[in-house]
Amino acid sequence: MKKELRDEIKKLCRKAFDKQKSEISTANNYKQKFTTRTGLPAKDGWPKGPIYSHRHFDPSHCIKNANVQATAIWAAVLNGSYEPTPAIKYSIPKPTGGLREIMAFSIPDAALANVLFRAARVRNRKRMSPFSYAYQPDRNVFDAIIALGQFKPDGKLIAVQIDFEKYFDSIPRNYLEKLLDDEGTVSLTPHERSVFKTFLKHKYGAMGDFWKSNFQKRHRGTPQGNSISLFLANLANDPLDRKLSRQAGRFVRFADDVVAFCDRHEDAELISHRFDEHCGSSGLRINREKSPGIAAVSVNTQEIRTIPEFKYLGYSLSSDGLKIPAGKVRHYQQKFSRLSHIYLIQPLKFGFNPLRSSASAGFDWDLLGLISETRRSMYGGLDERDIQEFIWKGYRLKRMQGLMGFYCILEDPRRLKILDGWMVNHIRRTMVQRNKILKRDYGVTCPTPSNSALISGSWLNLGAWTGDPEEVEPGLPSFVRGWRAARKHYLTFGLEDVQPPEYGGDSGFNVVT
DSSP: OHHHHHHHHHHHHHHHHHHHHHHHHHHHHHHHHHHHHHSSOOOSOSOOOOOOSSGGGOHHHHHHSHHHHHHHHHHHHHHTOOOOOOEEEEEEEOTTSSEEEEEEOOHHHHHHHHHHHHHHHHHTTTTSOTTBOTTOTTOOHHHHHHHHHTTOOSSOEEEEEEOBTTHHHHOBHHHHHHHHHOTTTOOOOHHHHHHHHHHTTOEEEEHHHHTTTOOEEOOBSOOTTSHHHHHHHHHHTHHHHHHHHHHTSOEEEETTEEEEEESSHHHHHHHHHHHHHHHHHHOOOBOTTTOOEEEEEOSSOOSSOEESEEEETTEEEETTEEEOOHHHHHHHHHHHHHHHHHHHTGGGGTOOOGGGEETTTTEEHHHHHHHHHHHHHHHTTOOHHHHHHHHHHOOOOSOBOHHHHHGGGOOOOHHHHHHHHHHHHHHHHHHHHHHHHHHHHHSOOOOOOOHHHHHHTTTSOGGGOOSOGGGOOOSOOOHHHHHHHHHHHHHHHTTTTBOOOOTTOOOSOOOOO
């Protein structure tokens, strides 16, 4: 165990070094883009390097002392005196709005959590419900969505969806400790059980309080930011799985996202009652305002509340199959609007390099950068030739990831067509706005391509391109075309080479501001 712990400490240190290099590279890249677009030098104020509140957060220190740290931590675990270094509390924005509090644990403590999490997860894989898809070594979000698609409405399907209120933050500690002590529910070694309970009451503090040793103690919820939190989150809802299995046997659970299905309203009421029972015994709370509750999924109005489709894990299910939810369409429109603003409008507040664009010469390098960034987010790094050659000639793709990789299971692409049309119109309108600003403030003009020119890429005069013409792709990428490639890849090769997104994360149009 000491060797595994030492290796995990070194692995996390190398990961921290890679993250630091990536942040420095991103900052330098942004500075270079700012200077290139505006013709002005970028101001100082970029990160000078991390400041560590404790040496166990410093990867340089930990990688040199990995063997000593592993030996000391494991000895403390064996004699029952282990206690993690106080964690640092951060607040990060949620994809759906608001803030989520997470904890940054020291490198040795995170390593111990990872090692014990993997061991406990493998040992309990067969004990956990077969309807639970989160944080399992052989399952991911795609498996949950595929299971969801098997319940396609063919007349009337009644869905019961419940949203737990601040699930990870609100699970009572005494409830989790009771589950950890129940050998009939979970299989743990005495040392794993002791460490898991210790993390349930770990100390933490904000960065400013850390220097003053002004710490608080966890009394409720799981230690988010720690892999043990994933195991505990699954364990907390395992009793609910057992109740639903006995009641219906038709449900999908991904962490705290649960949806159950039935054919009769009476059964739906009983399923809803099982959720109430689980909350009563666990201390969890249902968010009544956000919970969809009981609804018939049908295109025809039923006697109870009827919805044409319901949302789950970034997809929605209707009689037409799996599709992108309407809310996700708006979400991607907002993210692309932000991306286009960063590339085409925002730099003009500071200055403009006239070598970047010329309407008469037929080039616009900022527009080309926007198109390239959009393609990278949608296709996951694949270029247009890769996509088209796979669709028409069947050439094997290196991988399938990015936004369209996530939607490879999609069955109804009509909302993708809407996104394609909206994206072309949005770029054209943004280019008209940009041209007005350039004429007014800088006395220059940029191309204002038509929709067809944006789609085909004919807006770019390849004679102005100094590199290899084969390396530039000025035509807009397509949501529908990317989906066709992703769908074909899924149906031909399965999901082995498709990278699923992280739970709670976001796919596509990730930009640095």
